[in-house]
Amino acid sequence: MRKRFIEAVCKQAFAAVFLAALFFIPASAGASAKYVFLFIGDGMGTAQRNAAELYLAGRRETDGDTLKRDAQLAMNTLPANGFIRTDSLSGITDSAASGTALATGHKTVNSAVAMNPKIGEKFSSAATIAREHGMRVGIVTSAFFEDATPAAFYGHASKRTDHYNLGIQLVESGFEYFGGGGFINPKGKDKKSRDLYEMAAANNYAITPRLDDFSSRKAISPHPKSSGGYMPWVIDKAGGPSLADFVSYGVKLLYGDRGFFMMVEGGKIDLACHANDAAAAVHETLAFDEAVSKALEFYAAKPDETLIIVTSDHETGGMTLDSRAEPGAVYGALSARQGSYAKFERKISPVKGARIGDYIAMAQKFFGPGVTPAPDVEHAFRLSMTAKNRRETLEPRYRKLYGPYDPFTMACVKASDALAGITWTTYYHTGKKVPVSAIGAGADLFSGEYENTGICDRLIAAMGD
Numbered sequence: 001m002r003k004r005f006i007e008a009v010c011k012q013a014f015a016a017v018f019l020a021a022l023f024f025i026p027a028s029a030g031a032s033a034k035y036v037f038l039f040i041g042d043g044m045g046t047a048q049r050n051a052a053e054l055y056l057a058g059r060r061e062t063d064g065d066t067l068k069r070d071a072q073l074a075m076n077t078l079p080a081n082g083f084i085r086t087d088s089l090s091g092i093t094d095s096a097a098s099g100t101a102l103a104t105g106h107k108t109v110n111s112a113v114a115m116n117p118k119i120g121e122k123f124s125s126a127a128t129i130a131r132e133h134g135m136r137v138g139i140v141t142s143a144f145f146e147d148a149t150p151a152a153f154y155g156h157a158s159k160r161t162d163h164y165n166l167g168i169q170l171v172e173s174g175f176e177y178f179g180g181g182g183f184i185n186p187k188g189k190d191k192k193s194r195d196l197y198e199m200a201a202a203n204n205y206a207i208t209p210r211l212d213d214f215s216s217r218k219a220i221s222p223h224p225k226s227s228g229g230y231m232p233w234v235i236d237k238a239g240g241p242s243l244a245d246f247v248s249y250g251v252k253l254l255y256g257d258r259g260f261f262m263m264v265e266g267g268k269i270d271l272a273c274h275a276n277d278a279a280a281a282v283h284e285t286l287a288f289d290e291a292v293s294k295a296l297e298f299y300a301a302k303p304d305e306t307l308i309i310v311t312s313d314h315e316t317g318g319m320t321l322d323s324r325a326e327p328g329a330v331y332g333a334l335s336a337r338q339g340s341y342a343k344f345e346r347k348i349s350p351v352k353g354a355r356i357g358d359y360i361a362m363a364q365k366f367f368g369p370g371v372t373p374a375p376d377v378e379h380a381f382r383l384s385m386t387a388k389n390r391r392e393t394l395e396p397r398y399r400k401l402y403g404p405y406d407p408f409t410m411a412c413v414k415a416s417d418a419l420a421g422i423t424w425t426t427y428y429h430t431g432k433k434v435p436v437s438a439i440g441a442g443a444d445l446f447s448g449e450y451e452n453t454g455i456c457d458r459l460i461a462a463m464g465d
Contacts, residue, residue, distance in 0.1 A: 032464035033307035033441040034259035036130070037247075037295040038455075039075070040102065041288050042095060042149055043270030043281075045315030045434050049073060051278060051330065051422060052285040054321075058331025073285075074293045075310040078437035080444055084452045085433055086314045092431050095270070096160040098313035098452060099152035103127065103263075105456035113151050113166065117158035126459045127153040130261035131175065133463070138177035138250040138260065140291075142243050142284070143267025144184035144229025145170055145220075149313060153263050164188040167196040171203050177253050179246035181267070182222030184229035211241055211249040219253055221246065230268065233340040234283040244290040251298055259305070261463075264291055272340070273316035275405055276424040278417040279337040281319070299440055307441045307462050311455060312434040317424045324421030333420035336368030345409045348384050356381050363412045370419040371412045380411035403427030 041048070053072035060067075071077045088097030090110040100108045100115075104123035108116055115122045131137045141150045146166040151157065155169035163184055170178065186196040197207050197220070206216035209224040223231045225240045232238035241249075247264055254260035266288030272280035292310055299306040344366050348359075356373060359381060363371040371377065383391050383398070384407045391407070392398040402410045404427070417423065436455070438446040442462025446455075 032305075033462045034135075034305040035255075035298065035302060035307070036135075036259070036261045036459065036463060037298075037306075037308045038102075038126075038261070038263045038459065039266070039288070039292055039295070039308070039310040040099075040149060040263065041266045041269050041285065041310070041312045042143070043273045043314065043316030043429075044266065044285060044288070044312040045319065045430075045432050047319040047321055048269065048273065048281055048285055048315075049076060049435065050321055051319065051325070051420075052282045052289065054325060054327050054330040055282045055334055056286070058327035058329070059335070061327055062331060073289045074296055075289055075437050078308065078310065078439040078443070080438040080447045082436040082447045083433040083449045084311065084436055084455065085450070086452050087431060092429050093314050094148070094160075094429065095313055096148035096152070099149035101452040102149075102311070102313060102455045103152040105453045105460075107451075107453060111158075111160050113148060113155060113157040113160050114153075115156045115158065122156045125153045126456045126463075127175065127261050127263060128173075129460060130463060134258040135463075136177075136254040136256060136258065136260040137173075137175040138179070138254050138262040139175060140178075140243065140246045140250055140262065141180040141265040141267045142231040142287075143265060144181045144226075145178055146184055146229070147181075147267060149265050149267065150263065164193060164196070168199070171196060171200045171205070176218050177221075177250050177262075179219075179221040179250055180223060180243070180265075181229045181231050182226040209241075211245055214253065217253070221249065230271075233268065233272075233280060233342065234287045235280050235337065236339045236343050242290065243287050244294045247291045247294045251294070264288075264295075266291070270316050273319060273424075274403070274427055275341045275413065276317055276403075276410065276417065276427065277341040277413050278319070278420060278422040279334040280340040281317075282334055296439075303440060305441060307438065307443060309436065309438045309443075309446055309455070309459070311436040313452070315430045315432040315434055316428070318426045318430045318432075320423050320425065322421045322423065324419075326421070330420045330422070333368060333370060333416055336370075337416060338366045341405070341409055341413050344412070345406045348406050348408055350385050350387055352385075354385050359408065363408075367412050367416040368419070370415045372415070374415070377408070377411045377415065380407035384408035 056072040089107050094110040096113050097108050097110045103125040106123045127137050139150050146163040148160040151166045154173040155166045183196045206219045225238050269284040295308045445458040
C-alpha cells in the first residue's frame with residue numbers, strides 16, 4: 001500500500017521536497033497502523049471547532065470551573081496538525097466530490113461518487129483496499145447510509161442521488177459494519193423495489209438497533225429514532241444511541257487480529273451549517289467529538305498500532321466568530337435554545353390574520369431573548385405568512401436572505417447567533433481550507449498543507465505494505 005502513496009505524491013509538483021521531508025520522519029517511515037479511525041466532520045471548518053470549544057468553556061465557567069485549558073475538544077488535543085484544500089474539479093466542492101477525494105485519492109466533479117462519470121472510471125477507496133488486505137471495515141454516520149460521504153467508501157455512482165443503487169452496493173460490499181442513521185429509501189423512491197434491509201439480512205447481516213447484540217460478525221445498526229435515514233438532532237434530545245455509542249459498538253464488533261478500518265461521519269454538522277444554525281452545529285460537533293474520545297480510549301490501550309485522523313470534507317456556511325464570541329456569550333446565547341431550526345420551522349406556516357407579537361413570544365421561548373420585533377424579523381415574518389409561491393415575487397433577495405428555509409425561522413436563528421458573536425456568509429459550501437488532526441502510528445504523515453486527495457494516500461501509507 002505504501003507504493004501507491006509514493007506514486008501519488010510523485011505526481012505532485014512539490015514531490016521532491018515532500019519526499020525528502022517524509023523520509024526524515026522515523027516514526028512514520030516504519031509505522032504500520034493496524035487499527036484506523038477516520039473521522040469526517042461534514043461541513044466542519046476551524047470556526048465550527050472554535051465555536052464548540054467556546055461553548056464548552058462557557059459551560060464550565062457557568063458551573064464555576066475557572067481552570068484554563070489549551071483545548072476544550074478532544075480532536076484539538078491531537079499532536080499532528082495540518083490543512084487540506086477542498087476544491088473539486090467543478091470548483092467549490094459538494095460532499096460527493098470531497099468524499100471521493102478523501103476516500104479514494106482522486107478528484108472528481110460534483111455529484112459523482114468515487115468515479116469519473118465522463119469515462120466511467122471507478123476508483124477504489126482506502127476502506128476497500130484495507131478490506132482486501134484482511135482488515136475488517138465499518139462505516140458510521142449520523143446521516144443516511146447512502147449519503148455521499150459514506151457512499152464514497154463502498155460504492156460508485158455518476159449521481160449521488162442514485163440512493164437505491166448505492167444501497168445495493170452497500171449490501172454487496174461485504175463491509176462488516178454500518179451504523180448510524182439508516183437507509184433513506186429502503187424500498188426505492190417508488191416504494192416498490194426489494195427492501196434493502198431484507199437484502200442485507202439475506203447477505204448475512206444482522207439488522208439490529210441494539211448495540212449489545214453480537215450474534216453476528218456482520219451488522220447493520222440503524223438508529224431506532226431515525227427520520228429519513230438521519231439520526232435525530234442532538235439538540236432536540238430525542239434519545240437513543242449517540243454517535244459515540246455507534247463507534248463503541250463498532251470497535252467491539254470489528255476488533256480482531258487483522259485490524260480494522262472505521263470511517264465515522266458527523267453528517268448533521270453540515271445540515272446545521274447550511275441552515276446557519278450555530279446551536280445545532282455546536283451540539284452536533286460536540287457529539288462528533290465524543291465519538292473521537294471513544295477512539296482515543298481505544299488508542300490509549302494500543303498506541304503503537306492505532307491511528308486516528310480527524311478532518312472535514314469542506315466548510316459550510318462561512319461561519320465567522322467576531323469579538324463578541326467569548327465563552328460566556330457563546331454559551332449564554334446558544335444554551336438558551338430549545339431545539340434545532342428544523343423543530344421550530346415545523347411550527348411556522350402561513351396563517352391569515354396572524355399577529356407578530358404572538359410569534360415573537362413563541363420565538364423568545366424557543367431561541368431566547370435575542371429575538372425582538374426588529375425590522376428584519378418583521379419582514380421575515382410577513383414573508384412566512386405569505387404563500388410560498390409568492391415570496392420570491394415580493395422579495396427579490398429571497399434566496400440570498402433565507403436560502404431554502406422558512407424566513408421567520410432564519411431571522412430568529414440569526415438573531416440568536418448574533419448574540420453569540422457568530423455570523424454567516426452563505427447557506428452553501430465555501431472554498432475554505434479545513435483542518436486535519438491526527439495521533440498514532442503514521443500520524444506525522446498528516447501534518448502540513450496538501451490537497452484533500454492526500455488523506456487517502458497517507459492513510460494507505462500508514463497502513464503499510
